[in-house]
Amino acid sequence: MVYLPIGMKSETALTQRGRPRAFDPAAALERAMHVFWAKGYEGAALSDLTRAMRINRPSLYAAFGNKEQLFRKVLDRYASGPLAYFDKAMEAPKARDVIEQILFGAAKMASDPRLPAGCLMVQGALACGDSAGSVQKETAARRAASEIALRRRLQRAKREGDLPRNADPAELARYVMTVLQGMAVQGTNGATRVQLRRVAQVALRVWPKP
Amino acid sequence: MVYLPIGMKSETALTQRGRPRAFDPAAALERAMHVFWAKGYEGAALSDLTRAMRINRPSLYAAFGNKEQLFRKVLDRYASGPLAYFDKAMEAPKARDVIEQILFGAAKMASDPRLPAGCLMVQGALACGDSAGSVQKETAARRAASEIALRRRLQRAKREGDLPRNADPAELARYVMTVLQGMAVQGTNGATRVQLRRVAQVALRVWPKP
DNA sequence: TTCATTATGTATCGAGTGGTATAAAACTCG
DNA sequence: CGAGTTTTATACCACTCGATACATAATGAA
Numbered sequence A, B: 001m002v003y004l005p006i007g008m009k010s011e012t013a014l015t016q017r018g019r020p021r022a023f024d025p026a027a028a029l030e031r032a033m034h035v036f037w038a039k040g041y042e043g044a045a046l047s048d049l050t051r052a053m054r055i056n057r058p059s060l061y062a063a064f065g066n067k068e069q070l071f072r073k074v075l076d077r078y079a080s081g082p083l084a085y086f087d088k089a090m091e092a093p094k095a096r097d098v099i100e101q102i103l104f105g106a107a108k109m110a111s112d113p114r115l116p117a118g119c120l121m122v123q124g125a126l127a128c129g130d131s132a133g134s135v136q137k138e139t140a141a142r143r144a145a146s147e148i149a150l151r152r153r154l155q156r157a158k159r160e161g162d163l164p165r166n167a168d169p170a171e172l173a174r175y176v177m178t179v180l181q182g183m184a185v186q187g188t189n190g191a192t193r194v195q196l197r198r199v200a201q202v203a204l205r206v207w208p209k210p
Numbered sequence C: 001t002t003c004a005t006t007a008t009g010t011a012t013c014g015a016g017t018g019g020t021a022t023a024a025a026a027c028t029c030g
Numbered sequence D: 001c002g003a004g005t006t007t008t009a010t011a012c013c014a015c016t017c018g019a020t021a022c023a024t025a026a027t028g029a030a
Helices: A025-043 A046-053 A057-064 A067-080 A084-089 A095-109 A130-159 A169-188 A193-204 B025-043 B046-053 B057-064 B067-080 B084-089 B095-109 B130-159 B169-188 B193-204
Strands: none
Touching: A025 A046, A025 A057, A025 A067, A025 A130, A025 B025, A046 A057, A046 A067, A057 A067, A067 A130, A084 A095, A095 A130, A095 A169, A095 A193, A130 A169, A169 A193, A169 B169, A169 B193, A193 B169, B025 B046, B025 B057, B025 B067, B025 B130, B046 B057, B046 B067, B057 B067, B067 B130, B084 B095, B095 B130, B095 B169, B095 B193, B130 B169, B169 B193
């Protein structure tokens, strides 16, 4: 499971030396994601994490750094896993489809029975103490980045005549992100998939006809 | 500042005995609210609270019980203070005005420069560890209660012909709560008042004409 | 085998947590 | 003035937190 630096001479190439890992880092990271998702950064104690990941503390530190670095790796995994629907939706040809896929994707994810409720990017570190200020900024920055990406996508749609001339991409993007984040909160409150889908449908009524 | 039990005989009536309080409990509670609001329940350490409240630990425990009871008292204060716009909006005669006042009230509060960003009821205990499970349920229950109150108000509006016959009060109420909670998240991200007002205006476009 | 290397398991560290014991201080009542 | 009562301030408690030291186990290389 060791990734060889490419281009290394075969003479000095290190194969796997020392005692091999007894766990799968990807699976452990997935389990850590669930803990952070359910309890938040501060609410997730290292004992919670190691228990769920089925490794002990030194293994966690050797493989992932420390709690904060583990959380950042979890955020990456989250963005490329449960949140993948977002980037995928951006590739839809029509703006209306982009928004539909985003809203219904969020409704699906935030109420997936196999996953913790809500959204890690929202509830992972929304309000926390000073010691978690760094990860708080990180999640906020990622949320802001999603909004910017969506805004750019809507600006493109406007140039393409896919949105009416009086439409405002910035405020539409912010509106959609607001609904998304609200759906995350609703998810933690136990909202069902049907309920979230209906919220998405209502939210979609504001969409301008092209 | 002692509340006399009514009907007590004047002979045994206790006036203020013992050393008097050196602080104003209402002001201390207000300061505690700001700390919980900014840092969340778990992120607010007792040392943060006592420093902000300008009292020491035993005084806090004597006056407010413990951390959890203090948080519950803070929630009450929050509901009757910064969140008062919500109950007041429910008294508007027309459903459309109710929703407008709620959305613009939230935009105003979540971006008030004199207050922490966002909404205590959302970020106070959204995702947290097991030890905070009780307060987590409390904030979730209060959010749910607000949604029920709003739904009832819209049901009344429908009976009064203030909403079209095909309108669904339950899903409209859930939609409005979703936007509100999303605006709280946007507030923590530093959204300005103008930006939040625009979100409110966009959200209002879904409103059915009566 | 023997050595070097890496992972594991236990046990522990200092710091910070929520909460409290205790005694001095400040008041009212008699 | 005491006597009784309540608050304040200091110091401390047991516990949990994130993080690590250390010895052992398990592998590849020599």
